[in-house]
């Protein structure tokens with residue numbers, strides 16, 4: 001008995017594991033917020049063919065986030081699909097939160113909003129851009145060199161994450 005239960009909870013697509021996402025091109029804004037919250041989220045470039053999006057989802061064990069019913073029901077769709085319905089970013093985020101009880105405080109500001117890479121501490125070692133000298137909680141993206149630090153922008157975004165979490169059940 002224990003064996004069969006263990007089998008059910010194993011595997012990268014287990015609902016108990018932290019999900020990874022891929023958002024279609026209509027949901028890039030929601031996808032960027034997933035990155036801000038710390039979720040590994042692929043955002044295919046505009047014009048990427050449906051087939052490639054679905055293959056990437058399956059190959060990389062990503063949950064598909066989409067507003068496109070045809071894509072959601074495609075025979076190549078991954079096991080987990082989150083179909084949101086609204087036209088606004090606000091309603092997309094609310095759907096996402098409620099459909100899977102998403103925690104927006106998984107690991108805020110641990111991942112690059114632009115390119116999805118996990119952030120490193122401090123300023124980038126060899127880039128022109130760096131944080132103001134009095135900035136705190138400085139981090140950088142080792143891939144695209146974007147620099148982040150605790151400022152009013154980050155504080156505002158943290159407030160938004162808290163607001164999204166209020167939508168949870």
Ligand SMILES: [Zn+2]
Nearest residue numbers: 112115141144
């Ligand atoms: Zn980056």
